[in-house]
Amino acid sequence: xxxxxxxRTQSYLDGELQGAEAGAAERHLETCAACQSLxxxxxxxxxxxxxxxxxxxxxxxxxxxxxxxxxxTARKPVRTFWYGAASGTGLTALAAGxxxxxxxxxxxxxxxxxxxxxxxxxxxxxxTIMVASSSHHTVKPWxxxxxxxxxxxxDFAAAGFVLAGGRVDEVAGARAAVSVYRHGNHQVxxxxxxxxxxxxxxxxxxxxxxxxxxxxxxxxFAAVSDVDAVAFEKFIALAxxxxx
Amino acid sequence: MDDRRRRFEAQALPHLDAAYNLARWLSRSPADxxxxxxxxxxxxxxxxxxxxxxxxxxxxxxxxxxxxxxAGTAQKRRGHISLEEQNLIADDNPEGSAIQAGTRRKLDxxxxxxxxxxxxxxxxxxxxxxxxxxxxxxxxxxxxxxxSRLARARAIVRETAKDCL
Numbered sequence: 397x398x399x400x401x402x403x404r405t406q407s408y409l410d411g412e413l414q415g416a417e418a419g420a421a422e423r424h425l426e427t428c429a430a431c432q433s434l435x436x437x438x439x440x441x442x443x444x445x446x447x448x449x450x451x452x453x454x455x456x457x458x459x460x461x462x463x464x465x466x467x468x469t470a471r472k473p474v475r476t477f478w479y480g481a482a483s484g485t486g487l488t489a490l491a492a493g494x495x496x497x498x499x500x501x502x503x504x505x506x507x508x509x510x511x512x513x514x515x516x517x518x519x520x521x522x523x524t525i526m527v528a529s530s531s532h533h534t535v536k537p538w539x540x541x542x543x544x545x546x547x548x549x550x551d552f553a554a555a556g557f558v559l560a561g562g563r564v565d566e567v568a569g570a571r572a573a574v575s576v577y578r579h580g581n582h583q584v585x586x587x588x589x590x591x592x593x594x595x596x597x598x599x600x601x602x603x604x605x606x607x608x609x610x611x612x613x614x615x616x617f618a619a620v621s622d623v624d625a626v627a628f629e630k631f632i633a634l635a636x637x638x639x640x
Numbered sequence: 641m642d643d644r645r646r647r648f649e650a651q652a653l654p655h656l657d658a659a660y661n662l663a664r665w666l667s668r669s670p671a672d673x674x675x676x677x678x679x680x681x682x683x684x685x686x687x688x689x690x691x692x693x694x695x696x697x698x699x700x701x702x703x704x705x706x707x708x709x710x711a712g713t714a715q716k717r718r719g720h721i722s723l724e725e726q727n728l729i730a731d732d733n734p735e736g737s738a739i740q741a742g743t744r745r746k747l748d749x750x751x752x753x754x755x756x757x758x759x760x761x762x763x764x765x766x767x768x769x770x771x772x773x774x775x776x777x778x779x780x781x782x783x784x785x786x787x788s789r790l791a792r793a794r795a796i797v798r799e800t801a802k803d804c805l
Contacts, residue, residue, distance in 0.1 A: 403787050406794075410765065412772050437798050444747055444801075445766040453660035457674050461656070464682050469645050523654050542649065564650065571646070 399430040409438055455534075462541060502568035507618075508597035510568040512605050515585045515620040518565065518574075524583060525561035525576050535562040535575060543573035547588035547615055548638040552577065557584060557631055567618070568594075577631070584621040584631050591616045608632050648688045651696045652681060658697055658768050659704045665763045666708045668752050676711060680704040698774045705760070705778055750800050758793035765790055 399405070401424050407413050408421035425431050502510070518524040527538040532549040540546035543564045551559035557577040565572045565587065572589040596609035596616060606628050607620045619632055659680060664673035680703045684691075691699060751759060757779075764775045775790075776783045 403791060406791055407772070407787065410772070410790075438794060441794055441798055441801075442766055444743065445751070445762075450657075450767045451661045451664045451673075452657045453677065454670075454674070457660065457677060458656065460674070460678055461681050464678055465645060465649075465685060468682060468685055469642060526654050542653075564646075 399428050399434075401428065401431060402434055405431040405434055406438065409435055458538075459541075502592075502594050504595045504597040506568050507594060507609070507616075508600055508602065508607060510566075511587055511607055511609075511618045511620055512602040514565045514567060514572070514574075514587070515605055516603065518563065518585070519583065524563060524585070526563040528561040530559050530561075532559065535559065538562055539564070539573040539575070543571050545571065545573040545588055545590060545615065547573055547575070547586075547617070549575050550634075550638050552631070552634045555630065555634055556580075556627070557634065579621070579623050579627055579631070582621060582623045582627075584619060584623060584628075586635055587618040587620070588615050590614060610636060612636070644688065645685075648685050651688075651691070652684055652700055655697045655700045656681070659700050661767060662701055662704050662760070662763055663708060665751070665759060666705070666756070667711075672711070676704060676707045679711075680707040683707065695774065697768070698770065698777055701764070701768070701770075702778045747797075747801060750797050754793060754796060758789055758796065761786055761789045762793040762797070 401421075404413075404417075404421050405425060405428075408418060408425065413421055425435060526542070527535060529535050529538075530551055530553070532551055536546060536549040539549065539562050549559070549562070553559070557579050560576045560578045560583075562576060563574045565574045567587055567589050570589050570592065572587045574588075575586045577584040577586065591611055591614050594616070596611065597607070599606070599608050601607075605620050605622050606625070607618055608628070609616065609618045611617070617635065619628070619635055621628060621631070623631070656677070659677050660673055663676040663680070664670065667673050667676060680700070684700055684703050687703075751762065754762065760779060761775055764770045764778060770778070772783050772786050772790075775786045779786065781789075
């Protein structure tokens, strides 16, 4: 038994209808037995499909892709800084000037701003994790490969901070490796980047995000999150105790 | 690593699993899926200067689908290998996993056996959560066709999977 309105009902169930259209579909669904049955079956099918059958790219493919991109990158010599500087016009010159600026270590204020921005940007875009894994055996090598930095990565699930994955981000123009932790509904980002001799900012709260900076070995670290003060301190203690 | 590569990786790599999932379901073979995704990602990288922001996921998946189609009929005729479970994203809820193993195998087989035009819309909608408009873009079909294929795909799976849903 199929109702003539079944395609509209399906669009409604898939969240494709808005406003008056959605209202009309909803009213129809209240009285049409065929569409109600369709709704129930579609929901069951969605649940089943979503739970069971999504593949993820194997690590071997990730490695192969990195090698492929390396070859692509090597094939075409990239126009250098001096090419841009010598051409002297427009955006290229601007970019060259910017690149020069980036060679200087950032100020403490820039760092604080940059780390909070990166955290907030990741949260707003929903792209907080590029490699999802609760295993440091997966996250650490991925970060080493993609960020060129290999900070210690540990799961603190026993203490309430579950390792969720990692991503590559940018802090004040430099590449940073980020380990991502979940604490209840909150996310804690642990940034690591190569120490360029920059002075580190004092602990701060910016736009509701706490941040804390420290140095260890030849790397700078920053923890950023909107968890409460007690949880944040607990996380920092754990993160600072990490060893290779 | 140069800036272009870094920007590309930041845009494209978050969608590598989606790319692989689509390639895997289209080709129904792990080896072919690897080749298709590798090819697609390198093509995307070469074309990256033409990508002006917007929906990176739909962009990548469009290229994956094109690579699959241009990979030719040889692959398609090869027949599919039974789907392994090792690459499936682990269920967040371990209590349900024993019960689900049987259901999962049946559903795998059902979806894998769907005709290609139904299989792809079902994967894009149910696994990748894409909108009709994005699916229409990726598959190069009108939205109305996406809707009717999706309805048909769901009906086929519902009908054949009655006992395991």
